[in-house]
Amino acid sequence: MAQPFVKKDDDRDDEDEYSPFMGIEKGAVLQEARVFNDPQLDAKRCSQVITKLLYLLNQGETFTKTEATGVFFAVTKLFQSRDTGLRRMVYLMIKEISPSADEVIIVTSSLMKDMNSRTDMYRANAIRVLCQITDGTLLTQIERYLKQAIVDKNPVVASAAIVSGIHLLQTAPEIVKRWSNEVQEAIQSRAALVQFHALALLHQIRQNDRLAVSKLVTSLTKGSIRSPLAQCLLIRYTSQVIRESVVNIQTGDRPFFDYIEGCLRHKTEMVIFEAARAITELSNVTARELTPAITVIQLFLSSSKPVLRFAAIRTLNKVAMTHPMAVTNCNIDMESLISDQNRSIATLAITTLLKTGNESSVDRLMKQITNFMSDIADEFKIVVVEAIRSLCLKFPLKYRSLMNFLSSILREExxxxxxxxxxxxxVIIIRDIPDAKESGLLHLCEFIEDCEFTYLSTQILHFLGNEGPKTSDPSKYIRYIYNRVILENATIRASAVSTLAKFGAMVDSLKPRIFILLRRCLSDNDDEVRDRATLYFNYLEGDGPVVETEESVKDFLFGSLDIPLGNLETGLKNYIQDPSEEPFDVNSVPKEVKSQPPAEKKAPSRKPTTGLGTLPAGLTSSADAYENLLSSIQEFASFGKLFKSSVPVELTEEETEYAVNVVKHIFDHHVVFQYNCTNTIPEQVLENVTVIVDASEAEEFSEVASKPLRSLPYDTPGQTFVAFEKPQGVPVVGKFSNMLRFTVKEVDPSTGEAEDDGVEDEYQLEDFEVVAADYMLKVGVSNFRNAWESMGPDCERIDEYGLGPRESLAEAVNAVIQLLGMQPCEGTEVVPSNSRSHTCLLSGVYIGNVKVLVRLSLGIDGAKEVSMKLAVRSEDGNVSDAIHETVASG
Amino acid sequence: MATFLSREVCPTIKNILLLDSEGKRVAVKYYSDDWPTNSAKLAFEKSVFTKTQKTNARTEAEITMLENNIIVYRFVQDLHFFVTGGDDENELILATVLQGFFDAVTLILRNNVEQREALENLDLILLCLDEIVDGGMILETDGSIIAGKAATSSNMDDGASLSEQTISQALATAREHLTRSLLSYLNHLIYRWCFAAIF
Incomplete structure (x- = not known):
């Protein structure tokens, strides 16, 4: 038999297409596995067979249960052999076939023997195999050995035990938690990787105990960590501690920030980058904190290694979303990356530049992008298009060049x-920038002249039908639309007919011509097109079976279906299954959307769904979730429409027994406080949880309802609610003090069952306030000047204020934005450093759905005294006054 | 309150792939559940391969993103090396793992990094994969240590204890040389010599 596995000498002759596994077949290999049972084991032969089995598994071949069991039992025989190489393959094989619980028992004794072997390699591997295939009961038997192994002087053995501990923590946490002392000792190991593994395990053991994590970080940041990987971990843990701790108000310093900043000077790039990234991700990071991090990242931009360049530009891209000013220093380096060989890097560079660029650099950038677009793949182009879209909304005055760019790439392949x-x-640009409408629509019209995608053609025709008639010269679109009727497939023809009808209904002067065109469609060879044409023809003529008024024609053409499509579908299906003489009645379909249980908030999705149909879907989802939640509670159903939900306000310190935060829901007549409670004590379950609210410092509020939480088990968040009535539409403010009241019951940790008897207990929570900003919705406008002009000076109120000494202009601007709770527009919330004066534009919607625009002009003098001129325009003079009152009393 | 998953805090490797010049598997190892079935795995490998195929990753490790994953990769002759991690992973850590894998395979294949050689030493390559990452957790990143762990336990001879001794000695010498100057011709000669001595 040929022995393809013998490692031949290098100068063997080169046959073409030679593979040692050519023609390999599962059945034959399983037959070959019989050699495992030979009384005289041939170690080399056995290794070869195992390699073949592993090859099959690696190629995605699966073994049936019987085959796997057979192989497993045969492999266990190989523990008799003393050949180290073979033993190594046996370990690998056992891990790959992952035997079932009743089979594991066969190998445990062999593996336990190896665990105590004098050969380090045996010990390390036996630990890894055993921990992977074992269950909890066996673990208690071997725990003693594992603890020893953690502090073994051989780093490979120690790492094997610690890493196994990390995996076991998921299945048997209470056992692994007992190893803390040994793991702590291992952190001091001289071996780099042991240090890394030990740190990872120790942190995972303690991660629910904030105080312990903080202590761990405190002791280790003093510098006993040498391994770069361990250092990266420590940076992550440190920034986590920073995130959860409070900034020192006087100095603005964060604890441990020095440590992370120090890591920027580490000798390993991995650590430098980890530290720089950690700084950019700190919440509310200041320009002073960002600068050193951006400086090291800037150096990476010109590295010869693509991985470094990529890492650097990707981080800058994220920073540019929140702090565009901080990144502008790197603009020159980024511009040279546009021609980077690696297209991912080039695309990131372009999109970052689009975010940091100012109005004057747009034209130059667009020129560079045009060259770049021709040689990248579609997926990168999409990223660029999305970046250009947001750029256009940011600088509406530049719409002309951006729109031209979009239309030129629209014509390309x-x-x-x-x-x-x-x-x-x-489409989005047309909606937000009125000036862009006419040229945008024409670009779209030209596009459908030669468009191969039916979906896009129909969408554009639909959009054209809604927007076209409102333009100054609707007649110029008719030609494009009617061309579709002549040239395209039935689907597009049908939607073109609908679009024509919309023009006919909206523009009287076009009506006679539309009639002629529609009449031609009456003989179309497709049913749908013909039916639509007939229907619209009769509607518009007004002599159909029912005489329609002008209003209802428009309603019919432009109105949207107010029934959820899912419900309609079920309704129709039921009708088909159970047909009756009566025609299907649309009104019988229920209009409620099936309420979904409020899901845990996921990380914000990467791709906001801004399509033609659903414009602001991404932003409103959390508000929708709250609204669904509240309307599903009977007591609150009558409160009407939810105006605003605040961000959660923490009511407890960190590292306490119970974590509680509150979300303020504002209704027209009421406010509802949603207390989100989490019990962090595994040995307890809380029942009948309520919050007792003392509103003595909020006189205009009176409590009307509350909804207690039945049970609050460990680590599962629950909600309790309290509702107050308040004067309608008035922005009353007040302070509320809170007390958590509950019945506490002990839980047996081994069974997880609660004891019958509980004790009443109370827990003091922190106070919170309902402030003026709670009555303001953050709603941006794309073109502030247009909005400001169109609002008019009727309800304008202007006044000047002295804000006293402030640290900087930026801080003063932020304070006012916080106070008013409004949305900054056009990036004006960013104050260039060292500037003496600044204008900030804000917009929002006040309770009662009143639009408000604010123009803030601030100046700072040598003594850091800040003065402010506040101009407010709104649809209601009282609201403008109220804004001034807020600022005056704030 | 556990506000994060432990997994996110610790660097995690999702998979390591070694593909040939047509994108077929030589050896792959998945550590995450993101690709539950074999067909999902194959689909991922195919898209990774197609996406990176035309790039030049021969002198320096390259990097790309795919389906919210970061992939670092490097090509030598007809072998394509890939390491995948989540999109919030430190890119340089992934690159270190790739470098470790790449160095280890280079050592094991005695600089002759190509598909046929890799398949003939598949057992060693699988052992390498086993020594680099355990269940997503990085075990070791130094190529020579990884190769050493895989090779000391390899069955490179047919059991004669005398020549076993020679081999492990020769391997040790060779490793030293290799770590000093990775692609030296000298090491080639040592191997030749020692194999000539056995057969």
Whole structure:
């Protein structure tokens, strides 16, 4: 038999297409595995067979249960052999077939023997195998050995035990938690990787105990960690501690910040980058804190290693979303990255530049991008198109060059997703920038002249029908639309007919011509097109079976279906299954959307769904979740429409027994406080949890209802609610003090069952206030000047204020934005450093759905005294006054 | 209150792939559940391969993103090395793991890094994968240590204890040389010599 596994000498002759596994077949290999049972084991032969089995598994071949069991039992025989190489393959094989619980018992004794072997390699591998296949009961038997192994002087053995501990923590946490002392000792190991593994395990053991994590960080940041990987871990843990701790108000310093900043000077790039990234991700990071991090990242931008350049530009890209000013120093380096070989890096560079660029650099950038677009893949192009869309909304005055760019790339080759991204971008720009409408619509019209995607054509025709008639010269679109009727497939023809009808209904002067065109469609060979044409023809003529008024024609053409499509579908299905003489009645379909249980908030999705149909879907989802939650509670159902929900306000210190935060829901007539409670004590379950609210410092509020929480088990968040009535539409403020009241019951940790008897207990929570900002919704406008002009000076109120000494202009601007709770527009919340004066534009919607715009002009003098001029325009003079009152009393 | 998953705090490797010049598997190892079935795995490998195929990753490790994953990769002859991690992972840590894997395979294949050689030493390569990452957790990143762990336990001879001794000695010498100057011709000669001595 040929022995393809013998490692041949290098100068063996080169046959073509030679593979040692050519023609390999599962059945034959399983037959071969019989050699495992030979009384005289041939170690080399056995290794070869195992390699073949592993090869099959690696190629995705699966073994049936019987086959796997057979192989497993045969492999266990190989523990008899003393060949180290073979033993190594046996370990690998056992891990790959992961035997079932009743089979594991066969190998445990062999593995336990190896665990106590004098050969380090045996010990390390036996530990890893055993811990992977074992269950809890066996673990108690071997725990003693594992603890020893953690502090073994051989780093490979120690790492094997610690890493196994990390995996076991998921299944048997209470056992692994007992190893803390040994793990702590291992952190001091001289071996770099042992240190890394030990630190990871110790942190995971303590991660629910904030105080312990903080202590761990405190002791280790003093510098006993040498391994770069361990250092990266420590940076992550440190920034986590920073995130959870409070900033020192006097100095603005954060604890441990020095340590992370020190890591920027480490000799390993991995650690430097980890530290720089950690700084950029700190919440409310200041310009002073960012500068050193940005400086090291800037150096990485010109590295010869693509991985470094990528890491650096990706971080800057994220920073640019929140602190565009901080990144501008790197603009020159980033511009040279546009021509980077690695297209991912080039795309990130472009999109970052689009975020940091100012109005004057837009044209130059667009020129560079045009060259770049021709040689990248569609997926990168989509990213660029999305960046250009947001750039256009940021600098509306630049719409002309940006729109030209979009239309030129629209004419080029490209796949569906890419074309759709461009069309979406144009549509959104048309919606937000009125000046761009006419040229944008014409670009779209030209596009459908030669568009291969039915979906896009119909979407554009629909959009054209809604927007076209409102333009100054609707007649110029008719030609494009009617061309579709002549040239395209039935689906597009049908939607073109609908669009024509919309023009006919809206523009009287066009009506006679539309009639002629629609009449031609009456003989179309497709049913749908013909039916639509007939229907619209009769509607518009007004002599159909029912005489329609002008209003209802428009309603019919433009109104949207107010029934959830899912419900309609079920309704129709039921009707088909159970047909009756009566026609299907649309009104019988229920209109409520099936309420979904409020899901845990996930990380914000990466791709906001801004399509043609659903514009602001991404932003409103959490508000929708609250609204669904509240309307599903009977007591609160009558409160009407939810106006605003605040961000959660923490009511407890960190590291306490119970974590509680409150969300303030504002209704027209009421406020509802949603207390989110988490019990962090595993040995307890809380029942009948309520919050007793003392509103003596909030006189205008009176409590009307509360909803207690039945049970609050360990680590599962629950909510309790308290509702107050308040004067309608008035922005009353007040302070509330809170007391958590509950019945506490002990839980047996081994069974997880609660004892019958409980004790009444109370827990003091911190106070919170309902402030003026709670009555303001953050709603941006894309073009502040337009909005300001169109609001008019009727309800304008202007006044000047002295804000006293402030640390900086930026701080003063932020304070006012916080106070008012409004949305800064056009990036004006960013104050360039060292500037003496600044204008900030804010917009929002006040309770009662009153639009408010604010123009803040601030100046700072040598003594850091800040003065402010506040101009407010709104739809209601009282609201403008109220804003001034807020500022005056704030 | 556990506000984060422990997994996110610790660097985690999602998979390590070694593919040939047509994108077929030589050896792969998945540590995460993101690709539950074999067909999902194959689909991922295919898209990774197609996406990176035309890039030049021969002198320096390259990097790309795919389906919210970061992939660092490097090509030598007809072998393509990939290491995948989550999109919030430190790119340089992934690159270190790739470098460790790449160095280890280079050592094991005695500089002759190509598909046929890799398949013939598949057992050693699988052992390498086993020594680099355990269940997503990075075990070791130094290529020579990884190769050493895989090779000391390899069955490179047919059991004659005398030549076993020679081999492990020769391997040790070779490793020293290799770590000093990775691609030296000298090491090649030592191997030749020692194999000539056995056979």
């Amino acid at each position: 490209g796949g569906f997703e890419y074309k759709k991204a461009i069309v979406d971008a144009i």
